[in-house]
Amino acid sequence: MSFVVSTEHLSKRYGDTAVVNDLNLRIPEGCVYGFLGPNGSGKSTTMKMLLSLIRPSSGTIEIFGEPMSRHSRRRLLGSIGSLIESPPGYGHLTGAENMRVVQRLLGLSDQQIALAVDTVRLGKQMNKKVRNYSLGMKQRLGIAMALARQPRLLILDEPTNGLDPAGIDEIRQLLRRLADGGVTVMVSSHLLGEIDKTANMLGILSGGQMLFQGSREALFTASLPDLILSTPDPRHTRSLLNSAADAHIDGSAVRVSGLDSTGAAHLIRHLVNAGDEIYEARRDEQSLEDVFMHLTGGGEL
Amino acid sequence: MKASALAAELTKTRRLRTGLMTLALAVAVTGLTIASAATSPAFSSPQDSWSALLAGIGLAFPVCSPLLLAVLASRQVDIEHQSNGWIFAQTSRVTPGALCRLKLLTTGPGVGLATITASLLVLAFGLLAGDGGAPPWGLWVGYTLCVLAVNLVVLGLHILLAARIQNQLVGLGIGVLGTLFGVFASAMPAAIAHITPWGYYSLVAVAEYQGEELMLQRPAVVSIAALAALAALGFTAVTTFFDHKEA
Numbered sequence: 001m002s003f004v005v006s007t008e009h010l011s012k013r014y015g016d017t018a019v020v021n022d023l024n025l026r027i028p029e030g031c032v033y034g035f036l037g038p039n040g041s042g043k044s045t046t047m048k049m050l051l052s053l054i055r056p057s058s059g060t061i062e063i064f065g066e067p068m069s070r071h072s073r074r075r076l077l078g079s080i081g082s083l084i085e086s087p088p089g090y091g092h093l094t095g096a097e098n099m100r101v102v103q104r105l106l107g108l109s110d111q112q113i114a115l116a117v118d119t120v121r122l123g124k125q126m127n128k129k130v131r132n133y134s135l136g137m138k139q140r141l142g143i144a145m146a147l148a149r150q151p152r153l154l155i156l157d158e159p160t161n162g163l164d165p166a167g168i169d170e171i172r173q174l175l176r177r178l179a180d181g182g183v184t185v186m187v188s189s190h191l192l193g194e195i196d197k198t199a200n201m202l203g204i205l206s207g208g209q210m211l212f213q214g215s216r217e218a219l220f221t222a223s224l225p226d227l228i229l230s231t232p233d234p235r236h237t238r239s240l241l242n243s244a245a246d247a248h249i250d251g252s253a254v255r256v257s258g259l260d261s262t263g264a265a266h267l268i269r270h271l272v273n274a275g276d277e278i279y280e281a282r283r284d285e286q287s288l289e290d291v292f293m294h295l296t297g298g299g300e301l
Numbered sequence: 302m303k304a305s306a307l308a309a310e311l312t313k314t315r316r317l318r319t320g321l322m323t324l325a326l327a328v329a330v331t332g333l334t335i336a337s338a339a340t341s342p343a344f345s346s347p348q349d350s351w352s353a354l355l356a357g358i359g360l361a362f363p364v365c366s367p368l369l370l371a372v373l374a375s376r377q378v379d380i381e382h383q384s385n386g387w388i389f390a391q392t393s394r395v396t397p398g399a400l401c402r403l404k405l406l407t408t409g410p411g412v413g414l415a416t417i418t419a420s421l422l423v424l425a426f427g428l429l430a431g432d433g434g435a436p437p438w439g440l441w442v443g444y445t446l447c448v449l450a451v452n453l454v455v456l457g458l459h460i461l462l463a464a465r466i467q468n469q470l471v472g473l474g475i476g477v478l479g480t481l482f483g484v485f486a487s488a489m490p491a492a493i494a495h496i497t498p499w500g501y502y503s504l505v506a507v508a509e510y511q512g513e514e515l516m517l518q519r520p521a522v523v524s525i526a527a528l529a530a531l532a533a534l535g536f537t538a539v540t541t542f543f544d545h546k547e548a
Contacts, residue, residue, distance in 0.1 A: 051392055053548035074394050084548075088389035090380050092316045105309035105393050130384075145389065 002065070004029045004153050004184040005050060010059035012045050012208075019045045021208040023059070027153075027186055027201065032179045034199025035188040042208040043188040044085065047157050050186075051082055064152065078106075081151035083159055087142025091131035095122060095141050098130060102148050116148040120174060136167035143174065154178060156187045160194045172198045223291040227256045227264050229271070230280040240274045241267070255284070306395050310403040317376050323411040326369045330419035333361035335426055343515050350433025352508045352515045355444065358423050359506035362416075362448050363483030367455060367499055370412065371476025374459030375469040377404045382467050388548055397464065398540030404460050405453075405536070412452050420445040440507045440517060447505035447520045454498045454532040455479065461539050491521075501528055 005027035012020040020042040027033045037043050048054045050061060052073045061068040063076050089098050099113050117123055120140040125133065130141065139159055146154060156175075160168045175185050175198050189195050195202070202219055204212040212219055231237040234249045241247050245267065247256040259267060268281055337357035343349035381387050381400065390400050420441070427436060462472045479499040486494040486503035494500030504521040 048548055053388065053391055055547065077392055077394050080392070082392045084385075084388050084392070086385045088385045090313060090384045090386065092380065093313070097312060097315060101309045101312045102393070104305055104312055105390075105395065107305050 002029050003027055003062075004064060005033075005186065006062045007050075008060045008062075010046070010049060010061060011057050012042070012049060012054065013057045019208050020049070020056075023205075023208075023210055024213075025203060025210075026213065027184060029184055030179065030182055031184060031201045032175055032199045033184070033186045033201045033203065034195035035186055035203050035205065036190070036192060036195055037188075037205035038190050041190075041205045043190075043205055044157050045208075046205070047082070047084060047155050047186070047188060050155060051077070051080065051084065053084070078149060079152045080155060081143075081146030081149060081153070082155040082157075083139075083142045083146050084155070084157045087138045087159075088145055089130040089133070089138055089141045091129065094129050095126040095133070095137075098141060098145065099126070099148065102145050106149050108148055112148055112150060115150075116144040119147055119177070120144040135162050136164070136170065139163065139167070139171065140174075143171075147178075152184060154183050154185045156185065158188055158190070160189065160191070168194055219291055220286070223286075224258060224260060225286045225290075226284040227259050227267070228280075228282050228284055229254045229256065229268075229278055231271075232277055232279070237271065237276055237278075240271055240276055306399070306403055307406060310400075310407045313380060314377070314407060317380070319373065319376070319408065319411055322369060322373050322376075323415040326365060326412070327415040327418040327422065329365040329369070330358065330361040330415075331422040331426075333364060334358040334419075334423045337361070338426075344431065347432045347434065349515050350431040351427060351436050351441075352517055354423055354427045354431065355437075355440065355508035355517070356506070356510070356515060358420070359444070359502075359508060360484070361419075362452070363486070363499065363502035364480060366452050366502070367479035367483055368473070368476040370452060370456045371459045371473050371479070373408060373412070374404075374456055375463045375472050377408055378460060378463035379469050381464075391548060396544040397546065398542070398544035401460055401464050401540045401543060402536075405457050408456060408460070409453055412456050413449055416449045416452050417445060420448075437517065440519070443520050443522070444505060444507045447522065447525045448502070450525050450529045451498065451501045451505060454501070454528055457532060457536045458498055461536065464543065495524060498528065498532070501525060 003026050005025055007023055007025040010020060010023040010025070011018060023046060035043050045054065049056050050063065052068055064079065066072055066076065068076060090101065099117060102108065103113050117126060120143050122137065122140050122144060125137055130138065133141065143156070143159065160171050163171065175187060179185055187195065187199065199216065201215055202212065203210060212222060229237060230253045234252060234254050237254045238247055238249055245256055246258050247254055256267065268278065271278055334354060334357040337360065338344040338353045341353045344353040387397050387400070391397065424436060424441060427433070459472055459476065462475060463469060466472065482497055483499040483502040486500040487506060487509060491504065494503045501524065504524050507520050508515060508517050
């Protein structure tokens with residue numbers, strides 16, 4: 001698998017405090033990489049290191065297979081769009097004038113600018129001063145400014161911050177469209193719900209350390225959901241299970257935790273052999289948030 | 302420095318009223334000089350007519366420049382603070398130091414033009430309304446060039462201050478103090494006037510009252526040259542430091 005971004009033992013320390021510690025990021029090409037973690041977990045610092053805005057204390061960064069250094073920085077940044085901290089956009093200028101700043105700064109064509117504006121669907125608002133934009137429009141303009149250079153990699157730091165649900169959904173759709181178009185997107189958030197269903201790769205950061213990195217499916221697998229057994233008499237079913245099973249009655253069902261597929265098959269066979277009637281055996285539906293809470297020990301990150 | 306970055310910087314100056322402020326500098330200096338000359342008895346005396354105008358312009362620049370230059374620099378730089386422009390520029394391959402240098406490049410010519418325009422307008426007034434014969438060309442050109450250098454040094458300093466300190470009131474406050482220092486530096490010993498850039502407004506003055514007599518003198522060219530060289534070095538050093546500072 002080719003990685004657009006990979007880091008080896010990346011760390012950033014301020015004095016004795018490690019803000020990012022021994023991070024080994026792997027971002028595959030063409031994915032939406034959800035970079036999750038609470039405020040202060042080191043997401044923005046990591047993203048700034050990827051963009052060479054701050055220097056790592058130790059470790060290495062490779063972007064497009066090339067080491068990010070002072071020498072390669074200028075060239076690599078030409079293929080990286082980003083939105084860090086808050087959306088850029090000069091309030092005294094209109095959206096179109098802001099895009100002209102980008103166009104002149106990066107020597108882009110009219111076509112590239114038009115394409116970026118179309119992508120974020122901001123065409124009708126371009127003659128309005130940015131100070132009169134809503135937050136969602138500012139975010140979209142910021143993304144258009146990042147997209148104008150037609151980047152291979154887009155790094156977005158909490159792009160949904162402060163947006164209402166409609167705005168969040170709009171950004172989600174935009175990220176999906178970009179990934180479909182072949183752009184690798186790295187997007188950070190401290191809210192799971194904003195990333196859930198958009199990202200196909202996830203990295204979970206806590207206290208500067210990576211807790212999990214992999215596909216969404218792998219994350220669900222890493223945290224086994226409970227097995228829920230619907231039976232006519234849950235008390236009887238519970239009594240048939242040996243004391244080693246972590247099972248408890250949950251309404252009209254029995255909930256068994258910590259069983260993998262083999263364990264689940266064994267348990268069901270045991271109950272059937274014991275003459276118990278099982279109406280239904282299913283895995284509990286869990287959101288990414290449940291998994292996240294489980295993984296981080298109750299969400300105390 | 303790339304022309305594309307300069308073009309982008311010029312695009313940003315739209316609606317910042319940079320032209321209006323540089324015009325205000327030229328008009329204020331000219332108006333104050335003419336007003337002071339018109340009320341000075343020396344202006345009506347043929348031998349002191351030009352001296353009166355030079356004394357007037359020597360006072361008008363320190364009164365008008367420091368605050369207007371502080372406002373001008375603040376408006377150019379504050380837009381970067383307000384719009385996350387520093388990080389955007391960095392990710393667009395323009396370092397913070399380079400951005401400051403661009404701002405001096407885009408604002409400096411306007412300040413230069415305002416300074417020269419004010420000088421020419423006062424000169425024109427002297428030729429039209431004065432009765433002092435031929436102007437002292439050498440002193441006039443020398444003063445104009447020297448005060449232009451001081452204005453650019455003060456502008457550069459305010460650009461750096463505005464970039465370093467987000468609260469723009471600090472820069473404006475320093476501009477007010479600069480005005481006071483610039484105006485009263487002529488009453489201070491020359492050594493003290495050398496300490497701050499604003500003190501150099503008194504060192505470039507080519508006409509001043511000694512007792513009741515209006516005397517002409519050469520501007521302190523060596524001091525101004527030293528200031529310009531030191532300021533150029535300092536500006537380069539500070540902007541290079543900005544380039545290496547982490548976001």
